[in-house]
Amino acid sequence: MKKLKLLSIFLLLFVWGCSNEDSTNEIEDGTNPAPNLKSVGSSAHDFLSADKYKALAIEVFYVGNLQPNTQTLQNLKSFMEARLHKPGGITITQKQIASPAGTPYTINEIADIESDIRTKYNTEDTLALFILFVDGNFSSDTTTTLTLGAAYRNTSCVLFEDSIHALSDAPTEPNRTDLETIVIEHELCHMLGLVDLGSPMQTNHLDSAHGKHCINQNCLMYYQTESNINAMMNSGMPTLDANCMSDLLANGGK
């Protein structure tokens, strides 16, 4: 995995303040964006439990030929079905879009793209999730650091698919489906409130030196660097460890 050894890989998290606290603007009619403009982790309980939302509607957008592998989305759905109480079901719709042509993208630019293309917002019983597989790369990337994904709102995340392509499917590199699956599950888990981001810790396992991540280097929520992603993939696909699992359980998940 020559390339991976040369690069640091980041799975980012942007903790934005809630953009609108006005409860009169909280009408959930499927078209009002306000309930979906909150900070990462603030809808953790809504994802995990069926207290309010019985179903989950995922809207996937991809640029040009950067469609995620079918198995990646199936893995995501299986992961969610194992953790989330959604008796009304989890549905995924996919739409192709033209390149926004703004690379390298800042997170504000990604959020602007989202407002242009997103069509699904919460209804009273269905939570909506937006996932963008974008071309180009992230504004803070350098020749030695690449960002593969970022969660930036309560129900929004982006994957930098060109960067994922650059690091997968060559003979010495990870399988693309595996890499896509790790990135998407990691970003989802930030929206599920990990670590200490909306799903309260049952035991202290916060890697405080690296933001909202888990101290266990074998856990999906470990702050990942080049050597670690190699090690993780060599020992099989990373999953959540017992501490992360118990936080999700305590906040209403399975």
Ligand SMILES: [Zn+2]
């Ligand atoms: Zn992360």
Ligand SMILES: [Zn+2]
């Ligand atoms: Zn963990």
